[in-house]
Amino acid sequence: MRVLCVAEKPSIARSISQILSGGRVETRPTQNKFIKNFDFDYAQTNSAFTVTAVAGHLLAHDFPDAYKQWSSCDPFTLFDAPIHAMVPAGNKSIERNLLNEARTANTLMIWTDCDREGENIGWEIISVCRKARPNIVVKRARFSAIIPQQIHRAAQHPVELDKAQADAVEARILLDLRIGAAFTRMQTLTLQNRLPQFREKRDVVSYGPCQFPTLGFVVSRYNQVKSFTPEDFWYIFLSLERELDGEMKKVEFTWRRGHLFEEDVVIEIYEDISEFPRARVVKVTKKNVKKWKPLPLTTVELQKAGSRLLKLTPKKVLDIAEKLYQQGFLSYPRTETDQYDPQFDFANLIGKQTVDPAWGRFAQGLQEGGFTSPRKGKNNDKAHPPIHPTAHAGNLAGDEKKVYDFITRRFLASCSKDAEGSETVVEVEYGEEQFYATGLIVLQRNYLDVYPYEKWTAKEIPDFRENEEFEPTTCEIKQGQTTSPSLLTEADLVALMNKNGIGTDATIAQHIQTIIDREYVIERMDGTTKHLLPSTLGIGLVEGYNEIGFDRSLSKPQLRREASSFIVQVCQGEKSKDQMLMESIEQYREMYVIARREFEKVISSVRRYIEGNRTQNTTGGNGGQGPGDGRGGNDGRGRGTNNRNDNNDNAPDNGSRGRGRGAGRQATAPSSRRGRPPPGSPPPEGNDEDHPRNRGGRAAPHSRTGVAISQPDVLASRSSSSAQNVLASSDRLRKCKCGAPASRRTVTQTCARQGRLFYECSTNKCGFFEWIEDEDSRKNDGPSPLVPAKRAFGAEQPITTSNILTRQCRCKEDAVQRTVTKDGINKGRIFWTCVKGRDEGCGFFEWEDEPSKPAQPMTIRTASQNNASSSGRCFKCDQEGHWASACPTGGMPNRPKSHGASKSDTPAAACFKCGKPGHYSNVCPTAIPLRPDSRAAVPKKRGGTTSNDECLRCGQVGHYSSGMDFHALPQAS
DNA sequence: GCAAGGTC
Incomplete structure (x- = not known):
């Protein structure tokens, strides 16, 4: 035969x-x-x-x-x-x-x-x-x-x-061809017809069901970076010098509250604890901890690791892995699987690595009893095992060696044991505040010995006894600032595409290259890191299509996810190839008709960006200086500059940066508050009696001058937002109802108002609140340092607030965006909902990738109706009319809030703050209230800060707007 | 001149 x-x-x-x-x-x-x-x-x-x-x-x-x-x-x-x-x-x-x-x-x-x-x-x-x-x-x-x-x-x-699988692929091929060809020809020919730049260059302006969502990710992150506003925060830092093995060691304690965004509150807390001479050790805990070994390796993880650890592009890593696979050194390199078959022959493959000079001994150790079955991930494509070495390769060099070494070390690490250590946590109470310090001893490195890509650093800590008291060496307020998200790297984009089902293991890197080749996206080196940012054409296209407002956005992953799920249905025999094709083609045909009819919106969007660029270029725009030139102004509260190079600990001249709240007070910057300067600090200057160092003891409890502000050890935003740290002179005159200068603040929550500025009463007495509209629009004027030129059309194009689309709920408030986190077809999908949350709000719900619906009158819901929304959709079954918690398919019980709850959906699970069952952490009676209640946590003896004020977001009394938890929906973050 | 997915 x-x-x-x-x-x-x-x-x-x-x-x-x-x-x-x-x-x-x-x-x-x-x-x-x-x-x-x-x-x-x-x-x-x-x-x-x-x-x-x-x-x-x-x-x-x-x-x-x-x-x-x-x-x-x-x-x-x-x-x-x-x-x-x-x-x-x-x-x-x-x-x-x-x-x-x-x-x-x-x-x-x-x-x-x-x-x-x-x-x-x-x-x-x-x-x-x-x-x-x-x-x-x-x-x-x-x-x-x-x-x-x-x-x-x-x-x-x-x-x-398997004929069904072959049919499903055939359907995908036909569908992609029809959609790609029709949309590409339509948009290319129309743009060429209407805009001279396209007529001259005759470049194809392609549309592809993977290209556009990929571009959408880049534009979306760009807009997030562009609209980011850094926010100052403050925290209390405590340290103690104590002997360890004959040397003095500085033990740094972390504040349990982390950091707070209300400076006044931190100062008050600081002043409160200033009344206490000594801190007390409440608890010393020692426990064994593990650092988990890595999961078996998938293609996407290989590409991400290649980019971050080996500094190779995703495409390069995959090309090398493919070559090594073809040479028989590696298993198939395009796999989603991160779990091994129970019958997998580990012994044979480990045996092949015992000859290697670098990790041979480690492999022998695995043979001699060190082997432990790899962890089991959640993915299995049922086609290939995780990526692993199939033979020993001793003669590789350069990038091939780097990739082979990584894969082999990863394999051996995954067959080894978790690293083991002993962790000590010292919990300290100082006044009514709690701090902690941790120490770590690494007992068994195990997999870390063969996997140098991860570190686990020991941190020695001197002995502490429960109930012992000590006088802190340092107690001071430090300042930091929230930082902007970064523009996407290739590795970030690979992860996003993978998560959203855009492309395959083998094509993800190619799609990224395509949108670069089409000049929708530009690569920019920031130091050694390559970032991706949209061109003016890229933004123009995406926002133009967004303005059309499809049921399902062309630049969002939802459409492709649906197509993938149709393909799976064909594979599983639930739907025929012809049926799937007919339905999908009809869907795209309708979208095509709408796109053609309303393409004027895309044309004007593209023209706006491209020609806006050119106008700026020819009219002497400042070439990307951005709006942040005015650094060093004064915010009216005497905080001084925001220059993060300043460092109190090293600055003999402390007078330029203090808070200066008291009239004529010289700003101060001691590291110790009780006349106990830290080693090496300069002698006190001046004669200020209020200077805590000069009072030979403790700071006056109610004084606001004896506060040390260390400049941040948190890095600054990279974006051009320094302008908002500078107040115009008129701002300094803004007064609230009680006559005091108003404080200027920024909305930091991830919501439609994020980044907007407002005034509020600086003492929180009169409840004064006012948006700073002019400032808000002013900060977005001027050329952006981030938008690159496309095809030498010009310099840069500003992004205005009008480009950042928001939606209004039925209370006529700006809705907030959330993301579905629950597993299912909508996982990762973004939706808009009422800012007031499910229980108190109007029930507004719209998918971000679907057009906004006409405004509907707000209905008052009774408690019994609170589980239903006339416009919302259930996360579980995707039907309208009820929330997931009341889903007839088996909804989850209500939870008080989404954040901070334990993974279990029932309150029977243990609270993660106190460990007791019966309640969620966000209503834990024993835990320290964190940010939402931070003001209320301040002793009320001074009467200024209780939670009797109205929330800025929902108008209710009893909590502050900063408490996202009060407004969040279950199952979303 | 168009897509996405294979591979060279």
Whole structure:
């Protein structure tokens, strides 16, 4: 019997021939220079084997000539035009070889990769071979690594090809072609027709169902960076010098509250604890801790690690892994699987690594009892195992060695044990405030010995006894500032695309390259890190389509996710290929009609960005200086500059940066508040009696001058927002109802108002509140330092607040954005909801990637109605009319708040703050109230700060607007 | 001149 085996690629044909023949193989050339035929007898099945290959897909799909010319038809007709499948010219030699070999074969055995595309390529091979021998018997060899055990098993136990998977891929091919061609031609031709820049350059302005969501991610992050406003915060820092092993060691204690955004509150707390001379050790805990070994390696993790640890681009890493796979050193490198099969042969593979000079001894250790089964991830593509070394490679160099080393070390690490350590936590009470310090001793490094990409640093801490008291060496207020998110890196984008199902392991890197090639996105080096930012064309397109307002946005991942889920349905036989195609084409056809009808919006958006750029360039825009030149102004509260190079500890002249609240007070910056300057600090200057260092003891409890402000050890924002740290002179005169200068603050919550500035009473007495509208729009004026020029059209284009779309809920408030975190088809999808939360709000709910609905009157909901929303959709079943908690399919019980709750959905689970069951952490009676209640936590003896004020966001009394928890929806973050 | 997915 003669068996013709056809692999997906020449390298696999060679490898399986070597394995099955035991090296006794004859090689014949074909007309294709890459493809060889390998002949040998396979005694195990008493057959004559010929092994050959194709090179990926054998067939190409295209429209007939009447539709190929762009001017020959309306692009709309491409939704219905015939599509031919043919062997393209470049593959004719491969086709001829298959026809020749099939004529004399009894059996055709398909050896393509075991995934959907492999099944489809298999059918392409069958369709060609049957032309030469219609009744040839067809079998499918199933394998997931090029190792003898698997290859022999596949050859001796072939299965049937999965037609449903091949059909699903066929549907995807046809759909992508129709959508891509129709939208690309329409938008390219229209833009060329209407805008001279496109007529001159004649570049294709392509649309693709993966390209546009990828671009959407870049634009979205860019807008987040652009609209970010840094916010100052303050915290109390405590330290103690104590002897450890004969040396003085500085123990730094962290404030349990973390940091607070209300400076006044921190000062009051600081002054309160100033009344106490000593701190007390409340508890000393020692426990064994583990640092978990890494999960088995997937393609996406490999690409991310390659970018972050090895400094190789995702595409480069994948190219190298592919080459090493073809050489037999690695398993298949394109896999989503992060769990091993229970029968996986670890011993054999570990044994192959014992010869390596770098990690051979570690591998031996695994053989001699150190082996522990790898952790089990949550993903399994059922086609391939996690990426692992299949042979030892001793002669690699350069980037290939870097990639091979990483994969092998990762594999050995995953077969080792978690690292083990002993952690000490010293909890301290100082006044009514709590602090803690931690120490760590690493007991067993285990996997860390072979995995240098992770660190676990020991931190020694001197002995402390419970109930002992000590006088802190330092107690001071330090200041920091929230930092902007970064623009996307390639690794970030890979992760986002993977999470949202855009592209495959093999194509994600290519899609990124495409939007760069199309000049929708520009790469920019920031030091050694490469960031991606949208071009003016990229932003113009995305925002233009957003203005059209589709049911499902073209630049969001939802559409592609749906397509993927349709493909899975076809694979599982739940839907036929034709049915899936019909439904999907109809959906896109409707979108096309809307896009064509309203394309004027895209044109004006693109024109606005591109020509706005040019205008700025020719009218002498300041070339990206940004609005932040006025650094060093005064905010009216005497805080002084915001220069983070200042450092009190090192600055002998402390007078330039103090708070200066008291009239004529010189600012102070001692590190100790009780006349106990830290070693090396300069002698006190001046004669200020209120200076705490000069009062020979403690600071006056109610004085606001004896406060040390250390400049931040938290880095500043990279964005151009320093202008908002500077007050215009008129701002200094703004007074609240009680006559005091008003404080200027910034909304920091992630909501539609994020970044907006407002005034409020600086003493929190009169409840004064006012938005700073003019300032808000002013800060967005002027050219941006971030928007790059596209195609030399000009310099940069400002982003205005009008570009950041917001929606209003039925209370006529700006709605807030949330993201679905629950697993399911909507995971990761963004929605708008009422700022007041589910229980108190109007029930407003809209998906971000769907158009805003006409305003509906707000209805007052009773408590019994609180689980339903007329416009919202349930997260669980996606039906309207009820929330997930009341879902008839099995909703979750209500939770008081979403944040900080334990993972369990029932209050029977332990609170994570106090460890007791019966309540969630956000209502924990024992835990220290964190930010939402920070003002209320201040002793009320001074009467200024209780939580009797109205919340800025919902108008209710009893909590502050800063408490996101009061407004959050369950299951979202 | 168009897509996404294979591979060379």
